[in-house]
Amino acid sequence: MANLPSFVNLTDLVSRKVGGEVLFATDDWFAVAENLLKEDEPVWWEGEFTDFGKKMDGWETRRKRIPGHDWCIIKLGIPGVIRGVDANTRHFTGNYTPRLSIQAACLTPDVEFPDRSSAMGSKATEEQFEEMKKLQTESWEEIIPMKPLRSGTEETCNNYFSIDSEKRWTHIRLNMFPDGGIGRLRVYGDAKPNWSEIDQNSLIDLVAVENGGVCVGFSDAKFCFPKNLITKERSVTMADGWETARQRDRPAILEMGSDGVLEFTSRDWAVFRLGTKGIIERIEVDTNHFKGNYPDSCTVEGCVLTEQEEKYGQTARPDRPHGDFDSFDWRAILPPAKLSAHKRHHYRKDALTNIGPVTHIRLTMKPDGGISRLRLWGRMSSRI
Missing domain, CATH: 2.60.120.260 (Galactose-binding domain-like)
Incomplete structure (x- = not known):
C-alpha cells in the first residue's frame, strides 16, 4: 500500500458486498452504473461488443447531444463518515469522463426513489426525472467539487480525493461532466451507526x-x-x-x-x-x-x-x-x-x-x- 492515501485501508461504504445500491442514473447506454460498485478490478474484454457498442466494465453513458450532464444516485451500504474517494477509470482511455463532483446527503428511510431498470441501452424517462426533481438532489452538500479525472491507463487510472468532514451520510450523487465512463467508485470511510x-x-x-x-x-x-x-x-x-x-x-x-x-x-x-x-x-x-x-x-x-x-x-x-x-x-x-x-x-x-x-x-x-x-x-x- 506504499504511496497510497491512508483512507484506502478503510471500508468501502458503497461496495455491493456491504449493500451499496444504485438508485438512479440518467443514462446507462454502454454499461450500467451498477458496475461502479463491483468489488473486483474492471475487466477488459478484447474485441467484445454488445448491441449498444463496445462491452465495458464500468458505468459508461452515451455521447451527450442534449444540454446537461450525467449523474447517478448511490445509497451507501453502510451509513458513515466519508474520508476519501477513488474514481477508477481503468480501461476508459478515449472515453473516460473528464471531470466529476460528488454531493452527499443524510436521508431518512422513508425517502423514496423512482423504480430503476438497470438495463444497457436505456436512459431515465421524463417521469423519472420529474420524480427526482422533487428530491432536489442537485442541492445536496458538495463534498468533492468539480475535479479533473485522468485517463484509464495502468499508471493514471486511480483518481484519489480526500474529504475533511465528520458528517454522517447515507446517499451520494456522482456527477460526470458531461458524459463518458468510470470503471469503479470506491467511497472509503468509517461506519457511523445510529446508536439510538x-x-x-x-x-x-x-x-x-x-x-x-x-x-x-x-x-x-x-x-x-x-x-x-x-x-x-x-x-x-x-x-x-x-x-x-x-x-x-x-x-x-x-x-x-x-x-x-x-x-x-x-x-x-x-x-x-x-x-x-x-x-x-x-x-x-x-x-x-x-x-x-x-x-x-x-x-x-x-x-x-x-x-x-x-x-x-x-x-x-x-x-x-x-x-x-x-x-x-x-x-x-x-x-x-x-x-x-x-x-x-x-x-x-x-x-x-x-x-x-x-x-x-x-x-x-x-x-x-x-x-x-x-x-x-x-x-x-x-x-x-
Missing part, C-alpha cells in the same frame, strides 16, 4: 464494520488485508480474508507444546477499534477457504485506548515499522486457541476471560497464515 436505534442491552457484533469497527493497525498483509475480517457476509474466496506471508524465522523442525499448540515465537497481529466500548461475551474465528494455510493458533486480547494512544500505536519507527501497539496493557480475552482448516471456531462465554469493557482488541495468529472472518459479540458499555 440499537438496544443497549442487546448482544451485537462490536467489531462488525456496520457497527463502526475498523482495523487500525497490522503486522503484515502480503496477500489480503485484515479489514476484510469484519465485513458483513461470510467470505466467498480465500482472497476475501486476511492472509500474511510465511514467517521467515519459523523453526526448521516444529515441536508441539504441552497445551497442544505448536511452539512458535513468530506471530502476525491486527488491531481493531470497536464500534463502541463494550464487554465481549462470544467470539467466532472463521478460517473459511484457508485449508493449507490456516494459522496453528490464535489469541484475542483487549484494552482501553484513547484516540491519542491509538495514533501513537500507529506511528512507525525505525525499530518498529508497523507501529508500537505492544506498549499497551493488553489482557487476554481468548487464550491461545488451536485452529483448524476451513472451519468456524466458536468460543462461548465460559471459554473467555471477562476483562471488563474494552475499546480495542488485538487478534494474534501464530505463526502466520489466513483467517477469513472475526466476530466479537458483546454488550455496549458506553459510547467511545
Whole structure:
C-alpha cells in the first residue's frame, strides 16, 4: 500500500458486498452504473461488443447531444463518515469522463426513489426525472467539487480525493461532466451507526464494520488485508480474508507444546477499534477457504485506548515499522486457541476471560497464515 492515501485501508461504504445500491442514473447506454460498485478490478474484454457498442466494465453513458450532464444516485451500504474517494477509470482511455463532483446527503428511510431498470441501452424517462426533481438532489452538500479525472491507463487510472468532514451520510450523487465512463467508485470511510436505534442491552457484533469497527493497525498483509475480517457476509474466496506471508524465522523442525499448540515465537497481529466500548461475551474465528494455510493458533486480547494512544500505536519507527501497539496493557480475552482448516471456531462465554469493557482488541495468529472472518459479540458499555 506504499504511496497510497491512508483512507484506502478503510471500508468501502458503497461496495455491493456491504449493500451499496444504485438508485438512479440518467443514462446507462454502454454499461450500467451498477458496475461502479463491483468489488473486483474492471475487466477488459478484447474485441467484445454488445448491441449498444463496445462491452465495458464500468458505468459508461452515451455521447451527450442534449444540454446537461450525467449523474447517478448511490445509497451507501453502510451509513458513515466519508474520508476519501477513488474514481477508477481503468480501461476508459478515449472515453473516460473528464471531470466529476460528488454531493452527499443524510436521508431518512422513508425517502423514496423512482423504480430503476438497470438495463444497457436505456436512459431515465421524463417521469423519472420529474420524480427526482422533487428530491432536489442537485442541492445536496458538495463534498468533492468539480475535479479533473485522468485517463484509464495502468499508471493514471486511480483518481484519489480526500474529504475533511465528520458528517454522517447515507446517499451520494456522482456527477460526470458531461458524459463518458468510470470503471469503479470506491467511497472509503468509517461506519457511523445510529446508536439510538440499537438496544443497549442487546448482544451485537462490536467489531462488525456496520457497527463502526475498523482495523487500525497490522503486522503484515502480503496477500489480503485484515479489514476484510469484519465485513458483513461470510467470505466467498480465500482472497476475501486476511492472509500474511510465511514467517521467515519459523523453526526448521516444529515441536508441539504441552497445551497442544505448536511452539512458535513468530506471530502476525491486527488491531481493531470497536464500534463502541463494550464487554465481549462470544467470539467466532472463521478460517473459511484457508485449508493449507490456516494459522496453528490464535489469541484475542483487549484494552482501553484513547484516540491519542491509538495514533501513537500507529506511528512507525525505525525499530518498529508497523507501529508500537505492544506498549499497551493488553489482557487476554481468548487464550491461545488451536485452529483448524476451513472451519468456524466458536468460543462461548465460559471459554473467555471477562476483562471488563474494552475499546480495542488485538487478534494474534501464530505463526502466520489466513483467517477469513472475526466476530466479537458483546454488550455496549458506553459510547467511545
